[in-house]
Amino acid sequence: MSADTRTPDDVAPATEARSAAGPGGLDAARVSWSTAGRLILDGVDVTAPAGAVSGLLGPNGSGKSTLLRVLAGVQPPSSGDAAPGHPASVVFAGADLLAAPRRRRARTLAFVEQEASTDLPVTVLDAVLLGRIPHRSLLAGDSADDRAAARRALDRVGMADYADRELTTLSGGERQRVHMARALAQEPALILLDEPTNHLDIAAQLDALRVLRDLADRGVTVLAALHDLQLAAQHCDHVVLLSGGRVVAAGDVRDVLVPEVLDPVYGVRTEVLTHPRTGRPVLTFAPRG
Numbered sequence: 001m002s003a004d005t006r007t008p009d010d011v012a013p014a015t016e017a018r019s020a021a022g023p024g025g026l027d028a029a030r031v032s033w034s035t036a037g038r039l040i041l042d043g044v045d046v047t048a049p050a051g052a053v054s055g056l057l058g059p060n061g062s063g064k065s066t067l068l069r070v071l072a073g074v075q076p077p078s079s080g081d082a083a084p085g086h087p088a089s090v091v092f093a094g095a096d097l098l099a100a101p102r103r104r105r106a107r108t109l110a111f112v113e114q115e116a117s118t119d120l121p122v123t124v125l126d127a128v129l130l131g132r133i134p135h136r137s138l139l140a141g142d143s144a145d146d147r148a149a150a151r152r153a154l155d156r157v158g159m160a161d162y163a164d165r166e167l168t169t170l171s172g173g174e175r176q177r178v179h180m181a182r183a184l185a186q187e188p189a190l191i192l193l194d195e196p197t198n199h200l201d202i203a204a205q206l207d208a209l210r211v212l213r214d215l216a217d218r219g220v221t222v223l224a225a226l227h228d229l230q231l232a233a234q235h236c237d238h239v240v241l242l243s244g245g246r247v248v249a250a251g252d253v254r255d256v257l258v259p260e261v262l263d264p265v266y267g268v269r270t271e272v273l274t275h276p277r278t279g280r281p282v283l284t285f286a287p288r289g
């Protein structure tokens, strides 16, 4: 696929241009979200460096999906009581994503949601072409370039032969790959993914992670919520660990995926080995007690 590394120069300039994630990265601060009087995200700071695969980790219900939805602009952050007068900020490549109009944001970031809606009566190719909408004028139809980009994206996720199938007839794993292709066709500078390996067999999981690595190698900023700590250990550079709506650790995968950090959060006993070939951490888990 042909993701590029454009900076979103049409996004409103940030009031706070310095980014802890470095130039091009994602830098969100003080993100809170509450519903029905319950604080789900409690002043979360999260960075995702450009050119790296970042993993968003945490137990069930820790707030990963909620955080991604706020970062993607799907739901606005709550004002947050933790820092009155200091609202949440979500800065990408030096620009304020929260203030950006929807269409401009869609040219910058792609969001692959968990269990994204798949009941549209459309073909697979049409579903992927939805990713091209931010790149064309409002009344224009698909161009040859749009169709070529969509077919490249389908090819990249191994779904080229499914272009003319009805989306609703696909298996869960096939649909997951189509959602990834739609995001690739969008050619984003920032991609947020919620459990992108859901429904995928092991080979397809590895391919999906390969796609994320290729994007990162092209300078794209990648942030993916992952349940599988083993996959995170093998494939992420930077990780952010949430628990109870707060960040409990963030940094290099080798510093965060350690027993002292993981055991209290997940209530397990972790052992860390070293992969003989890659040198990356390999984790084993046992019940506590």
Ligand SMILES: Nc1ncnc2c1ncn2[C@@H]1O[C@H](COP(=O)(O)OP(=O)(O)OP(=O)(O)O)[C@@H](O)[C@H]1O
Residues within 6 Å of the ligand: 035, 036, 040, 058, 059, 060, 061, 062, 063, 064, 065, 066, 067
């Ligand atoms: N719209 C909502 N109304 C009420 N509670 C909500 C809503 N959205 C999220 N929550 C609650 O917020 C908490 C965090 O949910 P979220 O889906 O963000 O967690 P998660 O880390 O993605 O979980 P999982 O790993 O199980 O997918 C959960 O307790 C969830 O029940």
